[in-house]
Amino acid sequence: MSKTINVAESVPNQGFFQFLLEELKPKGKIFTPFNIISFPIIILGLVIIYLRFKNGIGSVTNLTQEVPWGLWIGFDVVTGVAFAGGAYVLVFMVNILNLKKYKPILRITVLNGFLAYLFYSAALLLDLGRPLNVVNVVIGNNYGVSSVLFLVGWHFLLYMLALFIEFSPAVAEWLNAKKAHRFLTAISMGAVIFGITLSVLHQSGIGALFLMAKDKIHPLWYNSYLPLLFVVSSVFAGISMVILEGSISHKVFTDYMDKTDNKHHNSILVGLSKICALGMFVYMALLVLVFIHEKNWVHINSPYGYWFLVEVIGFVMVPMLMFAYAYRSHNTLIIKIAAIMTLIGILLNRMNISIICYRWEDTERYVPSWQEFIVTLTIVFIEIWVLRWIVRRMPVLRSGPKWAAGSH
Amino acid sequence: MTLSRRTFLKAMGATAVALSVGKEATAQTSGEEKPEFMAILYDSTKCVGCLGCEYDCAEAHGNPDYEIPIDPPMRKTDDKQRTIVNHYETSKGRIPRKMQCMHCNQPACDAACLTQAMHKCPEGPVIWREDKCMGCRYCMISCPFDIPKFEYGSTNPQIVKCDMCIDRIREGETPACAYNCPEEALVYGKRSDLIREARRRIVEEPDRYYDHIYGEHEAGGTSWLYLSPVPFNELGFNVNIQKSSYPALTKGFISSIAPVDILLPAVLLGIYEATKSNNTKEEDQ
Ligand code: SF4
Ligand code: SF4
Numbered sequence: 001m002s003k004t005i006n007v008a009e010s011v012p013n014q015g016f017f018q019f020l021l022e023e024l025k026p027k028g029k030i031f032t033p034f035n036i037i038s039f040p041i042i043i044l045g046l047v048i049i050y051l052r053f054k055n056g057i058g059s060v061t062n063l064t065q066e067v068p069w070g071l072w073i074g075f076d077v078v079t080g081v082a083f084a085g086g087a088y089v090l091v092f093m094v095n096i097l098n099l100k101k102y103k104p105i106l107r108i109t110v111l112n113g114f115l116a117y118l119f120y121s122a123a124l125l126l127d128l129g130r131p132l133n134v135v136n137v138v139i140g141n142n143y144g145v146s147s148v149l150f151l152v153g154w155h156f157l158l159y160m161l162a163l164f165i166e167f168s169p170a171v172a173e174w175l176n177a178k179k180a181h182r183f184l185t186a187i188s189m190g191a192v193i194f195g196i197t198l199s200v201l202h203q204s205g206i207g208a209l210f211l212m213a214k215d216k217i218h219p220l221w222y223n224s225y226l227p228l229l230f231v232v233s234s235v236f237a238g239i240s241m242v243i244l245e246g247s248i249s250h251k252v253f254t255d256y257m258d259k260t261d262n263k264h265h266n267s268i269l270v271g272l273s274k275i276c277a278l279g280m281f282v283y284m285a286l287l288v289l290v291f292i293h294e295k296n297w298v299h300i301n302s303p304y305g306y307w308f309l310v311e312v313i314g315f316v317m318v319p320m321l322m323f324a325y326a327y328r329s330h331n332t333l334i335i336k337i338a339a340i341m342t343l344i345g346i347l348l349n350r351m352n353i354s355i356i357c358y359r360w361e362d363t364e365r366y367v368p369s370w371q372e373f374i375v376t377l378t379i380v381f382i383e384i385w386v387l388r389w390i391v392r393r394m395p396v397l398r399s400g401p402k403w404a405a406g407s408h
Numbered sequence: 409m410t411l412s413r414r415t416f417l418k419a420m421g422a423t424a425v426a427l428s429v430g431k432e433a434t435a436q437t438s439g440e441e442k443p444e445f446m447a448i449l450y451d452s453t454k455c456v457g458c459l460g461c462e463y464d465c466a467e468a469h470g471n472p473d474y475e476i477p478i479d480p481p482m483r484k485t486d487d488k489q490r491t492i493v494n495h496y497e498t499s500k501g502r503i504p505r506k507m508q509c510m511h512c513n514q515p516a517c518d519a520a521c522l523t524q525a526m527h528k529c530p531e532g533p534v535i536w537r538e539d540k541c542m543g544c545r546y547c548m549i550s551c552p553f554d555i556p557k558f559e560y561g562s563t564n565p566q567i568v569k570c571d572m573c574i575d576r577i578r579e580g581e582t583p584a585c586a587y588n589c590p591e592e593a594l595v596y597g598k599r600s601d602l603i604r605e606a607r608r609r610i611v612e613e614p615d616r617y618y619d620h621i622y623g624e625h626e627a628g629g630t631s632w633l634y635l636s637p638v639p640f641n642e643l644g645f646n647v648n649i650q651k652s653s654y655p656a657l658t659k660g661f662i663s664s665i666a667p668v669d670i671l672l673p674a675v676l677l678g679i680y681e682a683t684k685s686n687n688t689k690e691e692d693q
Binding site: 056065131134137147196211214 | 484486487516519520521522523524539540541542543544545546548549550552554557558559560561562563564565646648649650654655657658660661662665668669672673676677679680683684
């Protein structure tokens, strides 16, 4: 058990509200480099968000009639959802395949996934021109059931709920709510099974969103297999994110972590690198099949063709080989580098489809405005702040209180 | 771990199969000509390019002070103007072409819209309904003709596009542009009648017309039909538009959702039961 904090056990001595008040206070240093950089950006971002609601979307973005989806959708939603795919893959491995080895990183991954989804939906609301009408979709007076976006939206929403249920035992442990804990643990198996199903469908659904943009996306990136490619790539994108996040939190949150898990970490990394290598191999094979099927070689000898090769060879094939090598040699440094390269590759792929190679024939190209960048950063930073707040309080990286042991 | 690995791959395979099976089951072309859609035939050999329809359209949609900008020479419809007429230099001289929503038989925008704000009316027009739209702009991503426009400068933005004067049509009147056209370059009528009329014109005056009716099959057929004296790419038309409907591109995915939603949980539960007893197993190295 960690020496620094043991909140759960000390709760009964205080009133509940006193306890909450106590927990709201910041823990840890205030003037860290991260805080000094992120705080002003968050303030600036909030001002821009205010202006966006006061003057309209056009006042802070560079979106045009030709390019109606920009950085907020292309990065926050299309890329971000792939990055958050680690939650469903890991839940599958631990809760369905019963691979106990990965259990220590399960909670932090689920929490990361939940927060990511929460904040991406917030980003989505910013991008909606008439956000209040979102109720139409939810309360169901206007179901567009033939709409991919409708189905993605619903799977997305329900998955957030599933993630929350999966994480909720940790909240119960924090609040020392034993009854609720028993109940939440009991229903979380259902959340696990439906969560995975919902993930497979909305991960592929994000690819399906672009199926009707057939004439607008460069043929090297557009194909009718986009849904399959998206769901396969979300597996190793998500796992790479887990590797990266795990390595960072091992530096930042050492005090909030059980010592034994620390040693275990490297063998987890090695196991994850195998999954990445396998996933990327399947993905590469699919890419080759699509390439041949669509006779795409005619496009290769062009700037876009070279760009495609950079993405596929430089940021899929190379990290795939690195993962495979690192799995054999147990070299965790190579695993981390490969994870970063993989994430860059996924970022490139999603941005290429949604922005860079979208309307590639136009002379006037969309380039995001600085405000769009700041707002995107703001959302990521607030997410990290909330994540940090939770990790420092709830049993996310360390084991829960003794009474909860063994039940989950 | 060998067992679990195999089951894992099998589960992935099941998903892939479900996805691809759905893909085969593409679109039964839902009643292309079933209802008698109303349509408009635009004959660019009769159009003199007076731009009168631009003013009529603006007036019919609450913008009576509309002024046509002199620049640029090639204009596009935007969040204020629903139709415009450009002049093109072609192999047969300067020829005008009117642009507006094509009112597809199976509109991509309607299939894309998650609130049914974009709606194909039984009369034929595709309209946008303000109280439903949430401004996601997915219709703009999906429309192959780049028609829906968004009011980026507004805090309560609308999607702006031609509605074929649905209110007039419902009262039994002719859309404003067709009603006012002095040269009868725009004819309003039943879609099948207009296709027949267009064919008749091509047959009777083969020298005058290029032998194609744009909109008869493009994007699965549209309610706006075009005749031209020159190949359509010379008038700035996208001639690569596929002949089948755009919503058909997503039907495969959509029809695979329900099976995956039902089958995958069962598969997962099965794997869970199979691996439950291996409590002590760790992954092999
Ligand atoms: S042209 Fe575009 S906006 Fe008009 S009906 Fe077809 S898909 Fe919809
Ligand atoms: S912007 Fe409005 S009309 Fe267009 S797809 Fe979204 S909700 Fe439908």
